[in-house]
Amino acid sequence: MYVYLKENNLQRSVSINGQDYNAVSITIYENNRFVGTLFIFQNITSILERERIQKRFIADASHELKTPVSAIKGMAEILNRPSFSDQETLVDFLKQIEIESKRMESVMNDMLNLSRYSSKNVLLDLSSFNLFDLVNEVKRSYSTLLKEKKLTFVNDVSSTLLIHADKDKFFHILSNLISNSIKSSDNGIIRIHSSITAFKLEILIKDEGIGIHQDEIPYIFDRYYRVDESRSRQTGGSGLGLAIVKAYVQAHLGQIEVSSELNKGSTFTLIFPISIVKNN
16 A cells, blocks of 8 residues: 555565565556556565575584584694604594594485475385385494494384385484484393384384483474483484484374383384385
8 A cells, every 4th residue: 555655666575374475566657647556476485495494504504513623623733733743642533533524424414314304395205115124224234333332133023014105214214213222222122113003003113221301302303402412422413313304204194202211211103104004
């Protein structure tokens, strides 16, 4: 109404019912006489969302990579000193540089995965596969670490269970949850179990580790949230793993739940619609 009365051209961004628009008003003249105003509304929600994701990604990268970059820079400066000749420190620093480099690589991979989900461009490459075999693949990838920590891994998934899903993303889901169980456990058993009802498939990953305080459970799927800051830093955790797991589970129309007790362990439960089961 304002632009109509003032006979002015105007451009501004407006938000209507959760959607963002670029609003433009153009005055119309006929024979040098004002006859009306043309209003154009362009939906720019997706454009602004991409901009927000890009800004968040850059901010996240700066925040999360600052520590390993600073550590590598500091150690490299010491190693490059003309007077440096401590062989023991050299070996230690080289190991630390390797650890920090792998941590940076892990963080970047996690951030890229999460940014793909945030931009709502997750494409599921669906295929049928044996879940029991996939769990064993994940187990093999952690065999050295399981042996070092003297942990027992039990695959109680049905050996005949076929599911129709994205195999790579399922591997990532299971790998991340099992990795977390290993990191939080200094002894005991890590067990993965499956059960089927008329309406759903449940996959449970249970450990006997340090557990999670009840006050922290609502936040563990948030970006960069770490239950045990010191342990996560030592093991190179990005704080993005569970956020990605939740994203991939939801992409399969599933949900994830967790129950835990301090010093007794945690159980993560993945719940999927029965339609995901191929041999149901």
